[in-house]
Amino acid sequence: MARAKSAPQKSAKKPGRPPKSVKASAVNDRPAHSDMLQMYYDMVLIRRFEEKAGQLYGMGEIGGFCHLYIGQEAVVVGMQSVAEDIDSIVTSYRDHGHMLACGMDAGGVMAELTGRADGYSKGKGGSMHMFSREKNFYGGHGIVAAQVPIGAGLAFAHKYKGDGGVNMAYLGDGAVNQGQVYETFNMAALWELPVIFVIENNQYAMGTAVPRAAAGTDLCDRGKAYGIPGMQVDGMDVLAVRTAAEQALAHCRSGKGPFILEMKTYRYRGHSMSDPAKYRTRDEVDAMRKQHDPIDQLRDLLLREGADEAELKALDTKAKSIVSEATDFALESPLPDPSALYTDILIEDIA
Numbered sequence: 001m002a003r004a005k006s007a008p009q010k011s012a013k014k015p016g017r018p019p020k021s022v023k024a025s026a027v028n029d030r031p032a033h034s035d036m037l038q039m040y041y042d043m044v045l046i047r048r049f050e051e052k053a054g055q056l057y058g059m060g061e062i063g064g065f066c067h068l069y070i071g072q073e074a075v076v077v078g079m080q081s082v083a084e085d086i087d088s089i090v091t092s093y094r095d096h097g098h099m100l101a102c103g104m105d106a107g108g109v110m111a112e113l114t115g116r117a118d119g120y121s122k123g124k125g126g127s128m129h130m131f132s133r134e135k136n137f138y139g140g141h142g143i144v145a146a147q148v149p150i151g152a153g154l155a156f157a158h159k160y161k162g163d164g165g166v167n168m169a170y171l172g173d174g175a176v177n178q179g180q181v182y183e184t185f186n187m188a189a190l191w192e193l194p195v196i197f198v199i200e201n202n203q204y205a206m207g208t209a210v211p212r213a214a215a216g217t218d219l220c221d222r223g224k225a226y227g228i229p230g231m232q233v234d235g236m237d238v239l240a241v242r243t244a245a246e247q248a249l250a251h252c253r254s255g256k257g258p259f260i261l262e263m264k265t266y267r268y269r270g271h272s273m274s275d276p277a278k279y280r281t282r283d284e285v286d287a288m289r290k291q292h293d294p295i296d297q298l299r300d301l302l303l304r305e306g307a308d309e310a311e312l313k314a315l316d317t318k319a320k321s322i323v324s325e326a327t328d329f330a331l332e333s334p335l336p337d338p339s340a341l342y343t344d345i346l347i348e349d350i351a
Contacts, residue, residue: 033305047070084166173202197223
C-alpha cells in the first residue's frame, strides 16, 4: 500500500449525512424472517470479531497491519446472503469480515491474525494474506487494487469450467483510481466474464475524501466506457445490498458479462489501527453510528416486524461466545516452528 496519507483536512460532508445512493429496485419480496435473522447474526459476528481484533492489536497480540471492517458489515453480508457455494471471493486487506461471511472458521482467522500455526495461512500471512480454497476465498491482498485482475482470472476460470460460478471482486474507493482496474474492466467486458466488481466506497480511501481524489464521484459509472452496467447502493442497508446483489448475480449468471456495484458505506475506525483519522470530525462519525448503523437499522426493522428482543440478544451473546472461543483457540495455538520458514514457498517438483 504505497500511497501516501494526505494531510488532515476537514470533511466537506455534513455530519451524519446519509450516503448518497440509488436504491436497487426489488427483485424478490422481502427476505424470509429467518434469512433476516441470519443476516443480523452475521453482521453482529463480524462486529464482535473486529472489536476483539482491535483489542488484541492494542495488547500486542496482533502484529503488522490490521484494517478493521467495523461499519461496513452490511456490504459483504448482503452479498453473501444470495451467493452460491460455487461463487468465489477476492478482496483487499480489509478482509476479516469477508472471511467470516463466506464461512471461514473464526478460530482459524483469529489464529492467523495472531500469527499462530493453526491459522489459515499457518501464521505466515497475518491480517492481509489468508486464503481458503474450501470456501472459495482467494485473499486478502495487501497491494492496492492487486486483487482486481485476480478476480477477473477467477471469473475466467468459472466461465472456462462452465460451473455457473461468479466471482465477487471487492475493492475500495482508493483502488478504483488504479490503472490495473481499467485494464481488468476492458478484459472482463471483452471476454464477458462473470465478475461483480464491488466497490466498497467508505468515502475516505486511506485518508483522502473521494471528491479530492476522484474526478467523477459516481464510481458505479467507471465501467461505462467498456459497456459495463453499474449501480450505486446504500451499503449501510443490508436489504438494499441483498437486492442489488440479486440483480448483479443474475446479470452475470445469464452470460452478459461483468457488473459494477458501488456500495456507499462508512468505516468507523481509521484506515488501519495506526491511523488517528484526523481528516474527519468525531461528530461526523458519531452521527453516522447513531443514524445509519447497518446492524441497528436491521435490528429496528426486525423489532418492528415482531421479532423477540430476547432472541436478538441471544444472537449477540452467541456471537460474543464464538469470538471468545476463537480468541482462546488462537492464543493457545503454537507459534510457527522456525523450520517452517521456507515451506509453502516453492514447488520444486510437480510431476
